[in-house]
Amino acid sequence: MEWSSTLVLLVIFLLSFIILSYMKILKEKSTLPPGPMPIPFLGNLFQINTSNIVSTLMKLKDKYGPVYTLYLGPKPGVVICGYKALKEALIDQNDVFGERGDYPVFHNFIGDHDIGFTNGESWKNRRRFALLTLRNFGMGKKSIEERILEEAHFLIKEFKNTNGSPVNLTVYLARAIANVICSILYGNRFDYEDKRLLAITASIYNNFCIMSSTWGTLYNMFPDLMEYLPGPHKKMRRNFQDIYDISADFIKHHEKTLDPKNPRDYIDCFLIKMKEEADIADSSFYAKSLPRTIQNLIFGGTETVSTTLRYGILILMKYPDIAERIQEEIDNVVGRNRSPSIADRNKMPFTEATIYEFMRFCDVIPISLPHSTAKSTVFRGFSIPKGTLITPLLTSVHYDPEYYTDPTKFNPYNFLDEKGLFKKNDAHMPFSAGKRICLGESLARMELFLFFTSLLQNFTFKPMVSKEELELKPTASGLGSVPPEFKCCILPR
Numbered sequence: 004m005e006w007s008s009t010l011v012l013l014v015i016f017l018l019s020f021i022i023l024s025y026m027k028i029l030k031e032k033s034t035l036p037p038g039p040m041p042i043p044f045l046g047n048l049f050q051i052n053t054s055n056i057v058s059t060l061m062k063l064k065d066k067y068g069p070v071y072t073l074y075l076g077p078k079p080g081v082v083i084c085g086y087k088a089l090k091e092a093l094i095d096q097n098d099v100f101g102e103r104g105d106y107p108v109f110h111n112f113i114g115d116h117d118i119g120f121t122n123g124e125s126w127k128n129r130r131r132f133a134l135l136t137l138r139n140f141g142m143g144k145k146s147i148e149e150r151i152l153e154e155a156h157f158l159i160k161e162f163k164n165t166n167g168s169p170v171n172l173t174v175y176l177a178r179a180i181a182n183v184i185c186s187i188l189y190g191n192r193f194d195y196e197d198k199r200l201l202a203i204t205a206s207i208y209n210n211f212c213i214m215s216s217t218w219g220t221l222y223n224m225f226p227d228l229m230e231y232l233p234g235p236h237k238k239m240r241r242n243f244q245d246i247y248d249i250s251a252d253f254i255k256h257h258e259k260t261l262d263p264k265n266p267r268d269y270i271d272c273f274l275i276k277m278k279e280e281a282d283i284a285d286s287s288f289y290a291k292s293l294p295r296t297i298q299n300l301i302f303g304g305t306e307t308v309s310t311t312l313r314y315g316i317l318i319l320m321k322y323p324d325i326a327e328r329i330q331e332e333i334d335n336v337v338g339r340n341r342s343p344s345i346a347d348r349n350k351m352p353f354t355e356a357t358i359y360e361f362m363r364f365c366d367v368i369p370i371s372l373p374h375s376t377a378k379s380t381v382f383r384g385f386s387i388p389k390g391t392l393i394t395p396l397l398t399s400v401h402y403d404p405e406y407y408t409d410p411t412k413f414n415p416y417n418f419l420d421e422k423g424l425f426k427k428n429d430a431h432m433p434f435s436a437g438k439r440i441c442l443g444e445s446l447a448r449m450e451l452f453l454f455f456t457s458l459l460q461n462f463t464f465k466p467m468v469s470k471e472e473l474e475l476k477p478t479a480s481g482l483g484s485v486p487p488e489f490k491c492c493i494l495p496r
């Protein structure tokens with residue numbers, strides 16, 4: 004065959020491929036919610052700001068309404084926005100919208116053996132077990148409070164040692180918060196210079212930044228292709244492996260020293276459960292699933308809380324009058340001679356409201372984790388097939404003008420009534436909602452209250468630039484909202 008006929012055949016083949024792909028897309032889109040027109044294979048890539056996917060999703064909401072279709076790669080997904088639509092989906096129809104959707108930045112490295120990225124009976128069993136075990140170890144009870152306060156004391160000591168010289172808080176806060184969850188999982192906290200703690204916090208921070216950047220967004224859209232391309236996303240596997248290896252060492256040691264009558268921590272409880280279910284063929288508790296669930300809990304429990312603390316301190320430096328009001332409340336309720344306790348929380352409405360406002364404003368996990376539809380459904384008049392990827396846009400809840408008068412402004416009064424008492428707002432979903440709601444919510448709330456109050460009881464944070472120059476906008480928004488880097492001086496009160 005001559006080269007010209009080969010070329011003609013190739014062009015015909017390509018044109019037919021493109022026409023058929025468009026016909027498939029048009030058929031798919033005809034029953035789905037409205038949304039921008041994708042192109043074959045690349046989807047809506049050219050309409051997405053990959054370094055700040057959240058800003059794209061918010062703009063598309065303004066154009067297409069609270070429920071729209073977006074192709075994050077070759078397949079269509081549905082984005083749900085605003086409190087009302089998200090409540091209808093995640094809470095009122097949680098059996099349909101409560102499945103976990105594919106999330107390659109985690110799923111490709113962790114597999115189906117964990118809690119956060121599994122579905123079905125295994126997810127249900129492991130989630131129930133984790134909640135129960137964390138509760139037995141004091142989640143929501145006093146013993147965990149003591150662990151958090153103990154860690155807050157270590158951090159206060161570290162902060163005192165900075166002697167007012169400029170520091171970046173990222174590593175300090177990450178190590179302290181990682182230690183809280185490590186003490187629950189592994190049975191002991193680490194010294195702040197322990198190589199294992201440094202490896203855990205560096206791996207988590209590094210993955211959180213990659214997942215929140217262009218690389219993470221592209222990896223989620225085109226995982227197979229990205230495996231062949233160089234870039235920072237190639238480090239994600241190594242980072243996960245580092246945490247896995249540390250957990251595997253702890254598990255080995257626990258197996259040798261296990262006393263079934265005296266479980267010391269999460270690992271012991273899991274090993275006991277594995278023994279109990281050894282004869283059950285399809286048990287959800289087996290050797291591989293232990294380090295994987297630990298990875299979920301460490302990852303979920305570290306970066307989220309430490310980022311909220313870091314972001315919160317940045318905001319307080321921008322609004323020192325708010326920091327002073329919290330300190331005044333601490334002085335009145337707790338004083339300077341004892342540690343704060345969870346029992347103080349009800350008597351400290353301004354502090355509590357400010358923490359709620361931190362979580363709203365910082366919006367640390369802006370697009371939650373992906374969900375998917377467990378069966379075909381009709382939602383607000385649109386047909387959504389089984390297995391469609393659902394993106395719950397939590398930012399649109401936290402910045403919903405129907406629920407917050409001036410959502411772009413930081414304002415603790417969003418959570419205070421006229422009498423200065425704490426007031427709830429439905430449009431507050433930092434932990435998402437429904438059956439997939441964050442399983443660390445109560446631990447996280449305790450940590451945020453006890454760390455903020457302990458730190459502000461002891462210190463005032465001073466910025467290196469004037470408060471007007473402090474920038475609050477996140478530097479990246481994907482899996483997480485990453486606050487701008489800053490240094491500050493920690494001055495004893």
Ligand code: HEM
Binds near residue numbers: 184300301308435440
């Ligand atoms: C400020 C702190 C935190 C925030 C903002 C946060 C936020 C979230 C969000 C938005 C989700 C996704 C829920 C969904 O799919 O709809 C989630 C899931 C999860 N979080 Fe958190 N989280 C925080 C702290 C924690 C802590 C302390 C832990 C560990 C104890 C944790 C462990 C998990 C796990 C294991 C999941 C997966 C749950 C499942 O799929 O069933 N998180 N979190």
